[in-house]
Amino acid sequence: MKKISILIPCYNEEENVVPISKAVTAEMAASLPDYDFEIIFIDNDSKDSTRPLLREICKTNPKVKAIFNAKNFGQFNSPYYGMLQTTGDCTILLCCDFQDPIEMIPKMVEEWEKGAKIVSCIKTASKENPLIRLLRTVYYKLIQKMSAVDQIEHFTGFGLYDSSFIQVLRGLQDPTPFLRGIVAELGYKRVALPYTQAKRQAGYTHNNFFTLFDAAMLSFTSYTKVGLHLVTLSGIFLACGAIMVGLVYLCLKLCFWNEFSAGQAPMVVGLFFLHAVELFFIGFVGEYVMSINTRAMNRPLVIEEERINF
Helix, strand or coil, X not given: CCEEEEEEEECCCCCCHHHHHHHHHHHHHHHCCCCEEEEEEEECCCCCCXXXXXXXXXXXXXXXXXXXXXXXXXXXXXXXXXXXXXXXXXXXXXXXXXXXXXXXXXXXXXXXXXXXXXXXXXXXXXXXXXXXXHHHHHHHHHHHHHCCCCCCCCEEEEEEEXXXXXXXXXXXXXXXXXXXXXXXXXXXXXXXXXXXXXXCCCCCCCCCHHHHHHHHXXXXXXXXXXXXXXXXXXXXXXXXXXHHHHHHHHHHHHHCCCCCCCCCHHHHHHHHHHHHHHHHHHHHHHHHHHHHHHHHHCCCCCCEEEEECC
């Protein structure tokens, strides 16, 4: 009997952990009765009653397992680490807030049985804020143009992964893994399934500008060189422009010594502009340096505090 692992990362999801554990169990019993399964929750140091509820679920259902992180290790490390702990012939990653439709599980398994090593679920529509949706679309188009790897648009990580791919993930030893980029990069046989992302069933999102910016910078620094090329080319063009302006100013001053007086305004404006450009690109290069530094330190993905039913 084949075994399916369902990994559910969570953080402050006290309103969702019990309903989703019941919903996934019911879906497996109804749609995939010929498969064994395990449900693994990995909790990223929740501050509400998520952990006590998970303990109760694990007591009543031996198929449910839980990993409690010692602290919050971020939105990328925790799910990635959880995938490495699964024992099934395939692993399904879905979020805890019901935005990833549970009814997609049998569809993913069907494609997997046909030979797909990865089944990526693509958000073709979403009930999220239209402005956020637009910004995400622009971001995906931008990273697609800049990256040497053919990135997957509107892919959040929700999908099915064969155990052979999970084994590859175990061997990567990447302290800052970006799963969406890794899926696109490694070239396994992949099938895409469209779905409409629902609204959260309960609670509120923990994503904000800074978490989204962190995700964007991680993908930029991991899969593009455009930022560094842009810094170099901009430096060359601005230096050439500054030399040209200086020569023109010198010629005008020599030819019209008494009549020409540009004042200090152009110089002040030019200095502010150049310094603004410098600060922008110093920050951009800093993102690359920080990414390199994190990888060089090679810290653990996650430190566990407790695990249940393993």
